[in-house]
Amino acid sequence: MEKLKDLVYLNLSFNDLSGKIPNCGPFAKFSMESFMGNKELCGASRFHVMECKEGKGKPRNIAIFLKYVLPSLVSVIVFVVLLVWMLTFWKRNKRREPRAEDSLDVALRRISYYEILRATEGFDESNLIGRGSFSLVFKGTFVDGVIAAIKVFNLDVQDSIRSFEVECQVLRNIRHRNLVKVITSCSNLDFKALILEYMPNGSLDKWLYSHNYFLDIYQRLGIMMDVGNALEYLHHGHSFPVVHCDLKPGNILLDESMVAHVGDFGIAKLLDKDKATKQTKTMGTVGYMAPEYGCAGIVSSMGDVYSFGILLMEVFTRKKPTDEMFHGDFTMRKWVCDSLPGAIKEIVDSNLLTGEEGGQEIEECFLMVMELAVECTADFPEERITMEDVAGRLKHTLHKFTHNTS
The missing domain is CATH 3.30.200.20 (Phosphorylase Kinase; domain 1)
Structure with a gap:
């Protein structure tokens, strides 16, 4: 191996090896990380192994066989026998083809x-x-x-x-x-x-803002139901709540069946049960962050609820929370609140109202969704509803309107 001039990376750590580590050729530039966890190795001090002594590092062939080769050989034989048995059992009891x-x-x-x-x-x-x-x-x-x-x-x-x-x-x-x-x-x-x-249909952001793509109101409702289910699971589905902290259209991906999947957990937080935490460095996307997170760095599941509410507003109005029309105290939430219930036609995505068919039903569906979004985006965390309630409300809305259209 000393003659392998092009050898640039070697990792032999934790392999229970013994013998002398070479010191020439590519080994001259390797460090202790390449040989950790091998107590029987000896060599230069920079490798953090024992010093080589005459007669050490060269155990007798029989001892090597009994200590290293025989156990491995037995393990391989056992593995092969088990593998043959499992393959035979699988062929006899095959009930379905494997999914993708x-x-x-x-x-x-x-x-x-x-x-x-x-x-x-x-x-x-x-x-x-x-x-x-x-x-x-x-x-x-x-x-x-x-x-x-x-x-x-x-x-x-x-x-x-x-x-x-x-x-x-x-x-x-x-x-x-x-x-x-x-x-x-x-x-x-x-x-x-x-x-x-891989998600072949890309992000929700692409479907909202690219001219070549369109989602009708029922598709949008179904996608938000998927996102709501994901957040309900993160917050309430196991022993510790997970807070996503960066919910936005770019982090919602659509598979070949247009089922939504929440991704990008790079700044997510794992919390103790029913508790909030505080961090000094706030990371997220402006416009979607809850007030307590953006101002004080307080992380809780209610922060995700706020982001979900903003996302609901964006998906059905096709207006970003960072749009230039929103400045100062005039936020997306205020814009929506001021338009409910009588002026909803002024804020709903105009693409959803093209044509006369189902216009009244679309307006009713939009109103129910916006009322839910307003409840999600209350200024104080304790005033917001939980994702369990959000998912329940969305399920009811989806069933009501898709059932009527079927």
């Missing part, structure tokens, strides 16, 4: 940097499908044909490593049909990426 998401789990369990490089054609600009504060998202096609979204973190940006770690921590503890699924990760000292389930 099952095949993703198998295909992408271990991904290397070079596989990602190949899948994205060297991170080519043509494969760039998203851009965030800490990362770029590329569409990647792997050699087996599997397509995934690859979120590559910019390690030169402050807090990007923390964002990667938070997202890994959150997404390995939660699982819901309306959350973007993380398949695996690729991480070393110089590169960090998440391999995500």
Whole structure:
């Protein structure tokens, strides 16, 4: 191995190896991180291993066989026997073909940097499908044909490593049909990426503001029902609440069936049960942040409820909370409140009112949604309703109007 001139990276840590570490060739530039967890190795002091002595580091062949080879051989034989048994059992009891998401789990369990490089054609600009504060998202096609979204973190940006770690921590503890699924990760000292389930219909932001796309009122209601279900799960679905902290159209992705999935948990918070926390550095998107979060850094599930209310207003009015018409005390919430209930035609997305069919029903649906949005965006957290109640109200609204149209 000393003659491998092009060897630039080596990681033999925690392999229970023994013997002398070479000191020439590429080994001259390796550090202790390459050999950690191997108590029987010896070599130069910079590797933090014991000093080599004559006769040490070269155990007898029989001892090596008994200590290292034999246990491994037995393990391999046991594994093969179990594998054959499981394959036989599976063939006899096969009840269904694996779903696409099952095949993703198998295909992408271990991904290397070079596989990602190949899948994205060297991170080519043509494969760039998203851009965030800490990362770029590329569409990647792997050699087996599997397509995934690859979120590559910019390690030169402050807090990007923390964002990667938070997202890994959150997404390995939660699982819901309306959350973007993380398949695996690729991480070393110089590169960090998440391999995500690919969403072929892109973001909600694209569908709201691109001229080539359109969502009718029932599609918008269904998407917000999906987002509400995701937030209800995050806040109430397991032992610790998760607060997303950055809910906006760009972080809501749509699959091939137009089912919404909430993504980007880079600044999310895991809280103790029914508690709030305070942070000194506020991170989020202006216009969507709750007042207590933007001003005082107070994080709670009620902050997500506020963001959801703003999102409801935006989705059905097609007006961003940062639009130039909103300034000073005249906010999106005030604009909506001042228009209820008599002037809703002035604020509803005009694209929803084209044509005469179902006009009254659309107005009634819009009014119910806006009243809910106002309740979500109360100035004080204790005055807002919970995501459990929000999801229940949306479900009732969706059932009422889609049932009438069917």
